[in-house]
Amino acid sequence: MYSFPTVKIILFYVIFYICLAGIFVGTIQALLLTLSNYKPTYQDRVAPPDSPRPYTDRGPLEADTTQKKVCRFHRSLLGSCSGVEDRNFGFNEGKPCIIVKLNRIVFFRPKAPSTNESLPEPLQAKAQPNLIPIYCKNKRDEDEGKIGEIKYFGMGDGFPLQYYPYYGKLLQPQYLQPLVAIQFTNLTLDQELRVECKAFGDNIGYSEKDRYQGRFDIKFTIKS
Template sequence: MATLKEKRTCGQRCQDFGHFVWNSDDGTFMGRTPEKWVYISLYYVAFYVVMTSLFALAIYVLMYTINPYTPDYQDRLKSPGVMVWPDTYNDEVLEITYNMSEKHSWMKMSECLTHFLKPYNDSTQHHCNIHNCTSGKYFFQHKFDGPKHTKWSCPFYQSTLGNCSGIDDPTFGYKTAQPCVIIKMNRVINFLPNNGTGMAPYVNCTVLEGHENVRGHVYYPANGTMDLSYFPYYGKLAQPTYVNPLVAVKFDLINQRHAKIQCRVMSKNIAYQNIYDPYEGKVDFYLTALS
């Protein structure tokens, strides 16, 4: 007949645990002699040193073979996207809506453009980008001749945007029914708008809805041109002072002062019919001036 196992007290359990931690009879610590613990510790130290060294070597080889100036794979960006400022984007559509009679409403738009154009300040550009670029020609650079092993960047002056520069009119027309919007094309490394030909890309804005509410629009610079001297772009590390060329468009709204606008960058190598990316090569937005 099986006998019941004797129930051990808490003190006995603690005594057993202490005996396991240090057994004075066998001279073992947690079941092993100090000599064996030394061997085990040396083994794991050696193991992790080898693993860490292999990992460090793999990272070193990887970083050594990567060009820090140009991504190895750029297949996701064959054609640049286009954006508009003020950037009042939401989940579905882009709406630039302001109230001419409410100062905080139109000031919100003008402050957005003021902040966006800070890097383009004439004094800042004259200080950062001192290279004298040749207008109308691609600016190819095969060497890092710029300061601190960089490449030169062409200046783009805020004053180039004329009546939409915010210099003479800090409200950018948002106090009236003649607002300015700024079109910017996103950067793509080594991208040439026209396969190396001499035709510069330009912005073309059309009214999709509300034609009767737009009397006209004016481009700055003239003809909405993005000069070829800003291409190609070599990357942030190679051109830390690079700024995107911009095109400003001043609209003259009348009647209901509401319209849907599409601004497209016209160039041979810029697609605009990608249904998966509505901002590739173009940007659609609603422009509304309330009173």
């Protein structure tokens, strides 16, 4: 049978842990009261690239008073990089495709370049007022002339502004962001090549401290 001091100690710890649990639950509830179901409190626009997830057709568009309408995006727009006819996306033939998207940022509305001077020369003649263009080139000087032809597939070969802003999963549960497919059809064989791709927009910045902000680079080594 427990002595009286032992009972007091047990009772103390029971009350102590109940109070700790109450404080924990209270702080979590207070935190949840500060969070919005529709907009994140803090946003980070930078995320490392990843492998594409399975692309699915989400059926007819539906919207009610609590949801925003969304635009369709058909994978057929990606041409030979759509994965419909070539499920290996050109890798077996040494003509790899990569699929590019802008990160989903709630309420972020990208702005098209206001002047052609900010664009690479090959893009200046094709600039469109409602499009975020993307452009790839060799990252290193020693790879000049080794990248070969680069093909772009998508709506205008960029990211159309009618898909933005993104309002979040609750308001746009069927949202599909636009994609751009980039195919490298004539890479030099048996060499490591580095390619850098950039998205161009008035409110898309770049940082030397983060190579994934507004751009990314990728390495290719195609064996003969």
